[in-house]
Amino acid sequence: MAFDENSPTWAVRRLLRAARSASLATSAQGQPFASMVTPACMPDLSLLLFLSDLSEHTRHLRSDPRCSLLVSGPAAEANPQTAPRVTVTGLAESVDDPMLKARYLAVHPYASLYAEFADFHLWRIKPMNALFVGGFARAVRLKSADLTPDPEAVAAVAASEASIIAHCNHDHPTALAAIALAANAGEPGDWRMVTADVDGCDLAQEERVVRIPWAAPVASAGDIRSELVRLAHEARAAAR
Numbered sequence: 001m002a003f004d005e006n007s008p009t010w011a012v013r014r015l016l017r018a019a020r021s022a023s024l025a026t027s028a029q030g031q032p033f034a035s036m037v038t039p040a041c042m043p044d045l046s047l048l049l050f051l052s053d054l055s056e057h058t059r060h061l062r063s064d065p066r067c068s069l070l071v072s073g074p075a076a077e078a079n080p081q082t083a084p085r086v087t088v089t090g091l092a093e094s095v096d097d098p099m100l101k102a103r104y105l106a107v108h109p110y111a112s113l114y115a116e117f118a119d120f121h122l123w124r125i126k127p128m129n130a131l132f133v134g135g136f137a138r139a140v141r142l143k144s145a146d147l148t149p150d151p152e153a154v155a156a157v158a159a160s161e162a163s164i165i166a167h168c169n170h171d172h173p174t175a176l177a178a179i180a181l182a183a184n185a186g187e188p189g190d191w192r193m194v195t196a197d198v199d200g201c202d203l204a205q206e207e208r209v210v211r212i213p214w215a216a217p218v219a220s221a222g223d224i225r226s227e228l229v230r231l232a233h234e235a236r237a238a239a240r
Contacts, residue, residue: 003216008132008140010217012086012147013199015071016127017041018211020108023070024049026060033060039069040107043154043197045147046126047088048095048104050111053119061123065091069125076135084134088127095124106194110207149198153219160221161196168193168228175232176203182235183212196224 004010016039024037035057039047047069051058061067068089075083100122105112114120130142168176169192180191180203195202200213201224214227 005216008134008142009146011084011134012130012132012142013045013149013217014211014213015073015084015086016045016047016088017197017199017213018073019071020209022047024057025068025070026057027064027066028056028060033057037069038108038111039071040104042100042103042124043149043158044126044151045149046124047090048100049092049123049125050101050104050108050115050120051123052117053121058121058123061092065093067092067125082135084132086130086132088125088130090125090128092123092125095122097122100124103195106204107202107209109204109209149217150219153198153217156220157196157198157218157224160224164196164221164224165193172228172232175228175235178235178239179203179212179228179231180205180210182231182238183210201228 019039019041022037022039024035026033026035033056035055037049037051037057039049042048066089068087070085070087072083072085075081101115104122105115126144127147128144130147132140132142134140173190173192176193177188177191181188189205191203191205193201194204194209198217198219200211202209202211212231214224215230218224218227
């Protein structure tokens with residue numbers, strides 16, 4: 001099937017992977033409860049939260065793992081309702097995995113201040129269903145099968161991720177800085193790659209992390225190289 005850059009699926013995947021904050025909805029004895037959380041999107045599109053055991057929403061999830069997350073992008077106009085947004089529903093589970101924790105901290109480096117606190121734990125939510133709203137009269141319901149990236153591609157990129165990151169940070173820091181600047185990331189500086197997946201990569205400068213999406217999902221390290229070359233060329237052209 002040909003890739004459609006305007007498809008709701010691609011829009012949702014980009015929203016979730018770029019999300020640095022979200023609204024978490026839980027339930028306590030039938031009473032809805034909403035709170036702000038900071039998710040990190042895993043390569044397979046599952047969402048990772050780092051929650052305190054003392055939080056209301058953590059107690060709710062222990063009692064009832066059913067939950068939803070609302071993620072919004074920037075509004076196209078002054079009216080906030082022009083913002084693309086997606087609500088995903090799923091079941092939350094507590095996980096204890098050093099690799100997942102490292103992935104979370106790569107996207108939220110400031111969390112290292114409390115990463116070793118005994119009362120903080122990781123929770124993972126695998127999206128089961130989603131409602132994407134791309135603006136007025138643009139609502140689409142999606143299932144997990146519509147959103148989940150190709151498992152073989154996810155595995156292939158994950159196997160190469162460490163070497164891709166090491167190579168780019170060691171050999172191409174100038175190109176990464178140009179790509180970050182072209183993405184309106186802010187001032188020039190020492191930007192480094194901290195994650196790479198089938199949909200894009202994350203670049204970090206100290207505690208600031210920005211998402212750089214690919215033009216289309218990739219399936220290999222070679223595809224990522226092509227995307228980075230394209231992004232670097234576009235960044236140089238924009239700087240002229």
